[in-house]
Amino acid sequence: MLPSNLETAVLGVITTPVLHLADRHHVFAHLTAAGPARAEDIAQALRLDADTLERMLLLLTAHQILHRTPTGHYEVGPDVQPFLDPGDPHYIGGFLTHLVQETAPRTPALGAYLRHGKTAVDGPDARPFASLYRDEQSTRRFLTAMWDLSYAPSRELAALGDLTTSTHLIDVGGATGPFAVAALHHAPALEATVFDLPQVEPYLDETRKAHRLADRLHFTPGDFFTDELPEGDCIAFGYILSDWPDPTCAQLLRKAHRACRPHGHVLVMDRLFDDTRQGPLATSAMNLTMHLETQGRHRTAHEFTALLHDAGFTRCEVRESSGDKHLIVGYSD
Known part of the structure; x- marks a missing residue:
């Protein structure tokens, strides 16, 4: 028998698409709304094939994502339910879609990167976000994934x-x-300006x-490569700097310092490696996806x-949250 950590890593290639499919076909939403149910009843309600569905549910049960009662009823575990409930701020459905439809198809490139290096394979003029914004559907999918990853933390x-x-x-x-x-919900006297590419504006209007x-x-x-940043007394980078190499980050932070009013501050929000760079797991995994999808990497607080x-x-100052994304604050004075 494989050690449990190795077994989870090996079989994850099957589990992640199954988790995505169950979410996409509203299985978790149904269980959240209707309560525990047998596979055949879920299949009938959602017009799915009962045999295929039960095999998927058994896999998710083995992963302790679902619980199966002695009577064959499935229910979502209370510890994971907020992340699988589309009505909850912690919902990760958009991120799952991004992993399966955008990240997974890129993983074969790792072989070429391993042999030749990323720059040699992608070329010096690579535009890492061009494919994510290639059309309206891709743009919406990417922005939904970013909301699902970011809003709750x-x-x-x-x-x-x-x-x-x-x-x-x-x-x-x-x-x-x-x-x-x-931020606006937390600080009622605050105003906020999102500075982003022009094609993002219609989606911000919806928000x-x-x-x-x-x-x-x-x-x-x-x-933000060619323009100066708007002026404010708080400049925030939410999961932006991990998209770019150190020289680019240095350029962006110098722009932030110029845009920051006296006695203001900058907020850097990101996943952090621990000082030994042995984890956490989510940071290590996302550090690899940065290599596939962007030009950046994850960093330590130092x-x-x-x-x-x-x-x-x-x-x-470094301010750790209760989750896996933390805050580094820099003061202008």
Whole structure:
């Protein structure tokens, strides 16, 4: 028998697509709404094949994602239910879709990267986000994944970010505004501007309407490589710097220092490697996806604070959350 950690790694290639399919066909939503049910009853309600569905449910039960009662009824485990319930802020369905439809097809490139290096394979003019924004469907899918990954942890990070004394947040590369929305809910006197590519604006408009933030959530189109950042007293980078190599991050943080008003601060929100770089697992996994999908990597807290100091932020603090995404704060004075 394989050791459990090796078994999980080997069989994950089967489990992740099954988890995605069950979510896509509303199995978890049905169980959340209707309660425990047998496979044949779920299949009838959702118009699915009962045999195929039960085999999928048995796999998810073995992974302790579902629980199967002695009477053959399946139910979602309480520890995972928030992440599989489309009505919960912790829902990860969009991220699962991104992993299966965008990340997984790229993994064969690792072989070429391993032999020749990423730059040699992709070429010097690679545009890592071009495929993610290639059409309306891909753009929406990517932005949905980013919201699903970011909104729930953003609510805790906003509370750690010294926002109650700030007046104007600039959310750099803020996409559909998961952090901006969390910040505005946390600090009622705050206004926020998302600075992102022009094609993101219609999707931010949807967020603004859905959260009734028309007078407080704004959008400025631009490219943070070629444009200066809008001015504010809090400049936020939510999972942006891990997309780019150190020289690019240094350039962006220098722009943030120029845009930051006196006595303001910058927020860097990201997954962190521990000092030994032996984990956490999620950071190590996403560090590899950064290699596939972007030009960046994940860093330790010390590496981030070094970049902030070099950009002119004189005092830096690391504030750990209860999750796997944390906050590094740099003060301009």
